[in-house]
Amino acid sequence: DGGITQSPKYLFRKEGQNVTLSCEQNLNHDAMYWYRQDPGQGLRLIYYSQIVNDFQKGDIAEGYSVSREKKESFPLTVTSAQKNPTAFYLCASSGGYEQYFGPGTRLTVT
Amino acid sequence: AQKITQTQPGMFVQEKEAVTLDCTYDTSDQSYGLFWYKQPSSGEMIFLIYQGSYDEQNATEGRYSLNFQKARKSANLVISASQLGDSAMYFCAMRERGTSYDKVIFGPGTSLSVIP
Numbered sequence: 001d002g003g004i005t006q007s008p009k010y011l012f013r014k015e016g017q018n019v020t021l022s023c024e025q026n027l028n029h030d031a032m033y034w035y036r037q038d039p040g041q042g043l044r045l046i047y048y049s050q051i052v053n054d055f056q057k058g059d060i061a062e063g064y065s066v067s068r069e070k071k072e073s074f075p076l077t078v079t080s081a082q083k084n085p086t087a088f089y090l091c092a093s094s095g096g097y098e099q100y101f102g103p104g105t106r107l108t109v110t
Numbered sequence: 111a112q113k114i115t116q117t118q119p120g121m122f123v124q125e126k127e128a129v130t131l132d133c134t135y136d137t138s139d140q141s142y143g144l145f146w147y148k149q150p151s152s153g154e155m156i157f158l159i160y161q162g163s164y165d166e167q168n169a170t171e172g173r174y175s176l177n178f179q180k181a182r183k184s185a186n187l188v189i190s191a192s193q194l195g196d197s198a199m200y201f202c203a204m205r206e207r208g209t210s211y212d213k214v215i216f217g218p219g220t221s222l223s224v225i226p
Contacts (some may be wrong), residue, residue: 033214042114042201042216043155088153097143097162097205099214100154 003027004102006091011107013085021076021105023091031094032074036087038058043090049074078107081102085109113137114202114217119224123192131136131187131220143205144185146176149219150198156209158200169189189222197224202226 004025021037025032031050035043046077049068063082068074074093078085086109092099115134117164123129146158161169161176169176177186189196202217 025170040219042218044216045214090153090155092155098145098157098160100157101147104153 004091004093004100006089006102006105009103009105011105013107013109016080017062017109018080019078019085019108019109020108021078021089021091021100023074023076024072025074025091025093025100025102026072027093027095027100028071029093029100030071031093032068033094033099034058034066034074034076035090035092036066037090038087046089048077078109100101113215114204116202116217116220118220119218121220123189123196123222123224125189125194125209125224125226128188128190129192129222131189131200131202131222133185133187133217135183135185135202135204137183137204137206139206144176144178145203145205145214146174146185146187147201147203147216148196149201150196155201159187192224194224198221 007022033048034046037043044060046064047066049055055066055068083101088106090104091102113136142163144161148156148212159169159171159174159176161178168178173190199219201219205212205214
């Protein structure tokens with residue numbers, strides 16, 4: 001089955017620790033995206049990548065980093081510089097006009 | 111300035127009735143796309159329907175239809191014969207040309223509750 005996987009579904013970290021969220025797709029899509037969603041709000045773009053070894057900052061990139069070494073994978077690292085990291089993180093990929101989303105990772109930092 | 115406006119934070123509908131979720135957008139592009147996504151409490155985003163700015167006919171997908179009024183910059187989602195499983199958040203989104211990539215902008219969402 002083609003799709004996007006994100007792991008883990010729930011993640012807990014202590015303040016000051018970096019944490020990496022996984023995103024893998026087997027849809028053969030070139031473009032991949034990371035979004036952040038806060039309670040009761042829409043999605044905000046963190047980073048996107050149009051092609052392997054290339055990625056660009058979105059609207060709220062501060063405190064986050066990404067890599068795109070393989071077409072299938074687009075991991076997101078939430079660094080200790082991110083002031084309010086607790087949120088729901090969604091990964092998406094696109095091969096045409098619509099985006100396909102993964103199930104999301106709910107990150108809680110205390 | 112908000113690019114996607116969804117003025118209904120919460121809506122209620124009786125099971126089997128139709129419901130319209132409002133969406134207005136702002137763009138100066140001639141070529142753009144409009145989407146609706148459903149987000150159940152599990153959190154996943156489910157693609158429902160797409161309308162291209164040059165499409166003359168309103169898009170339909172099963173019980174979902176998009177009422178596209180280009181001059182008014184409106185892209186309302188109509189759900190016919192509501193079911194209990196339709197209870198979820200609904201997001202309107204627009205894809206427009208950015209300087210280096212196609213940007214997808216999401217609205218704040220509307221929470222729909224279907225009442226038995």
